Amino acid sequence: KAGVTQTPRYLIKTRGQQVTLSCSPISGHRSVSWYQQTPGQGLQFLFEYFSETQRNKGNFPGRFSGRQFSNSRSEMNVSTLELGDSALYLCASSLRTSGTDTQYFGPGTRLTVL
Amino acid sequence: SQELEQSPQSLIVQEGKNLTINCTSSKTLYGLYWYKQKYGEGLIFLMMLQKGGEEKSHEKITAKLDEKKQQSSLHITASQPSHAGIYLCGADDSNYQLIWGAGTKLIIKP
Numbered sequence: 001k002a003g004v005t006q007t008p009r010y011l012i013k014t015r016g017q018q019v020t021l022s023c024s025p026i027s028g029h030r031s032v033s034w035y036q037q038t039p040g041q042g043l044q045f046l047f048e049y050f051s052e053t054q055r056n057k058g059n060f061p062g063r064f065s066g067r068q069f070s071n072s073r074s075e076m077n078v079s080t081l082e083l084g085d086s087a088l089y090l091c092a093s094s095l096r097t098s099g100t101d102t103q104y105f106g107p108g109t110r111l112t113v114l
Numbered sequence: 115s116q117e118l119e120q121s122p123q124s125l126i127v128q129e130g131k132n133l134t135i136n137c138t139s140s141k142t143l144y145g146l147y148w149y150k151q152k153y154g155e156g157l158i159f160l161m162m163l164q165k166g167g168e169e170k171s172h173e174k175i176t177a178k179l180d181e182k183k184q185q186s187s188l189h190i191t192a193s194q195p196s197h198a199g200i201y202l203c204g205a206d207d208s209n210y211q212l213i214w215g216a217g218t219k220l221i222i223k224p
Contacts, residue, residue, distance in 0.1 A: 004156070033212075043202065043214040056211050090156055102147065103212065105156040 004106035018079040025093030032074040037088040120215035135188045135218045137203035143183045145206040198222045
């Protein structure tokens with residue numbers, strides 16, 4: 001099976017712009033989670049989508065939003081970009097048939113905000 | 115809220131030597147995951163532990179979960195350059211979200 005894919009891999013934006021990141025999960029996986037990783041804060045949970053519904057949300061401002069499509073592909077949007085949004089954004093997919101389920105990560109999208 | 119503490123933060127090991135990384139939780143662990151990350155890339159799943167006293171191995175990497183299910187260790191035997199990277203532990207919290215340790219950066223000296 002193909003792994004989790006994320007596009008684009010690298011992105012450079014300026015403050016105030018918005019950005020959309022895309023994630024395609026492993027075939028058959030219905031859960032997609034998004035994470036932000038920075039050197040200072042480590043890996044932080046953004047949100048999880050399961051069957052097109054947001055199931056969990058981390059402690060991020062409303063500028064960060066997401067959605068999931070019927071084919072389980074997910075997009076994450078960040079509006080009004082700030083310098084502090086520069087980070088590696090990772091998505092992970094899982095079956096999520098039970099509470100404990102392994103997440104498989106994509107290669108990430110490196111976002112730089114100038 | 116549950117927290118995961120990893121130690122050490124970084125480790126420099128001579129190639130061929132053994133090493134251990136620890137992950138300690140403030141609460142009982144119900145699912146403990148170990149991942150490896152090369153700089154700037156995605157996380158690669160290594161192992162998942164659920165039961166107290168459980169031990170799993172893959173090639174030269176062994177992970178254990180203690181009987182009280184509050185600490186896990188990752189042991190690498192006869193380290194190789196390919197083992198270099200950042201090792202992260204993650205655990206299911208009460209909302210079935212993963213919380214993460216800060217990571218251990220491993221450098222292998224040739």
